[in-house]
Amino acid sequence: MAPALCANCNTERALIKRPKNHAKLCKACFIKVFEEEVHHTIISSRLFHRGEKVAIGASGGKDSTVLASVLKILNERYDYGLELVLLSIDEGIKGYRDDSLETVKRNAVQYDMPLKVVGYDELYGWTMDQVVATIGKKGNCTYCGVFRRQALDRGSKMLGIKHVVTGHNADDIAETVLMNLLRGDLARLSRSTSIVTGDSRSEVKRSKPLKYSYEKEIVLYAHHKKLDYFSTECIYSPEAFRGSARSLIKQLERVRATAILDIVRSGEDMARLVPRDTSSSCSCKEQKNAAPIALAEDDVGGCGSQNGRTPGNEMAAMDKQLRDNEVHEKFEIDVAKVISEGKKTGPEKQQWGLPTRNGNSATGAVGGQVLGNCERCGYMSSQATCQACTLLDGLNKNRAQIQI
Numbered sequence: 001m002a003p004a005l006c007a008n009c010n011t012e013r014a015l016i017k018r019p020k021n022h023a024k025l026c027k028a029c030f031i032k033v034f035e036e037e038v039h040h041t042i043i044s045s046r047l048f049h050r051g052e053k054v055a056i057g058a059s060g061g062k063d064s065t066v067l068a069s070v071l072k073i074l075n076e077r078y079d080y081g082l083e084l085v086l087l088s089i090d091e092g093i094k095g096y097r098d099d100s101l102e103t104v105k106r107n108a109v110q111y112d113m114p115l116k117v118v119g120y121d122e123l124y125g126w127t128m129d130q131v132v133a134t135i136g137k138k139g140n141c142t143y144c145g146v147f148r149r150q151a152l153d154r155g156s157k158m159l160g161i162k163h164v165v166t167g168h169n170a171d172d173i174a175e176t177v178l179m180n181l182l183r184g185d186l187a188r189l190s191r192s193t194s195i196v197t198g199d200s201r202s203e204v205k206r207s208k209p210l211k212y213s214y215e216k217e218i219v220l221y222a223h224h225k226k227l228d229y230f231s232t233e234c235i236y237s238p239e240a241f242r243g244s245a246r247s248l249i250k251q252l253e254r255v256r257a258t259a260i261l262d263i264v265r266s267g268e269d270m271a272r273l274v275p276r277d278t279s280s281s282c283s284c285k286e287q288k289n290a291a292p293i294a295l296a297e298d299d300v301g302g303c304g305s306q307n308g309r310t311p312g313n314e315m316a317a318m319d320k321q322l323r324d325n326e327v328h329e330k331f332e333i334d335v336a337k338v339i340s341e342g343k344k345t346g347p348e349k350q351q352w353g354l355p356t357r358n359g360n361s362a363t364g365a366v367g368g369q370v371l372g373n374c375e376r377c378g379y380m381s382s383q384a385t386c387q388a389c390t391l392l393d394g395l396n397k398n399r400a401q402i403q404i
């Protein structure tokens, strides 16, 4: 049987079956299409402005490495006029950051971008190893995530940069949507789908240019572009609830490739039901005047390393398999086989009887959070003290008791 031709260029042999929609593409077209989709997200949400200084939250992991690589390419290809800087956070986890920081340092050279490294110890007086020694491994990803979020903001401020981009992908967003849905937290759900977080009071804007990119496609992109990234998983495991949401999404993806994007879109649609909280979507669907803004405080992603998020190290396994398969690359490979052996089952559209919500109850139930600033550190917060300061209070009490 003749090998299938690329559905895009119709000349080259199709080597990649896109996880997102199962389109069969050649390597060059996959890379181009992946980049163009990110460009489309950036343009349609008016994410950047000319001359803007942008910090890329860089962990050395696949997501942020791909983000840095794609932004560099798009910045040059479409002349965005951005000044890109790599911003790395050292959580203080022995043996983990050492290698990933080396990776980020190499990336800085490869992409010709300045690099700034900020440590948890400088910012909070605690390394993650010290946190774990004090509270144990349970729940430490909460600390890591909360600290990390502010660390990027504080690091940016130090650099005089007002916009941080992170490597959060569609899988991450879908995970958060599902978690908030399962918690019945519609207000938070709406914010988690926004491409931009932060508000007028926060000095630093945060955004997720890869919010529509599948994790599997990020791995494929990194592989085919031969990007230099650190693939060891974070040694501290994610929280059970997030882990469960993650497993569920991976299972859904196996039987329905579009499930991840569908969850993200549903999250965006549900967000529109929530008053006083702008949601986000690609503006092809709906024209908006400006990029929507949401609260960064709700952008809790557990361990912010972008690693250690997949049960059974699925992404690491996929990565390894891709490397192993590299020698066979001149032959036709159906990458989808590597990724999952899922079969399409059942009717594509299920009809769920969705209860309708009337406007008033929606306002009362979910629209009522008031945003202010933390009285200790000034970081925006819906409580008097922000999450980081609350966590630090607990930690410092522990430390005081130990010293007595």
Ligand SMILES: [Zn+2]
Pocket (backbone or CB within 6 Å): 006, 007, 008, 009, 010, 011, 012, 025, 026, 027, 028, 029, 030
């Ligand atoms: Zn092609």
Ligand SMILES: [Zn+2]
Pocket (backbone or CB within 6 Å): 374, 375, 376, 377, 378, 379, 385, 386, 387, 388, 389, 390
């Ligand atoms: Zn605070």
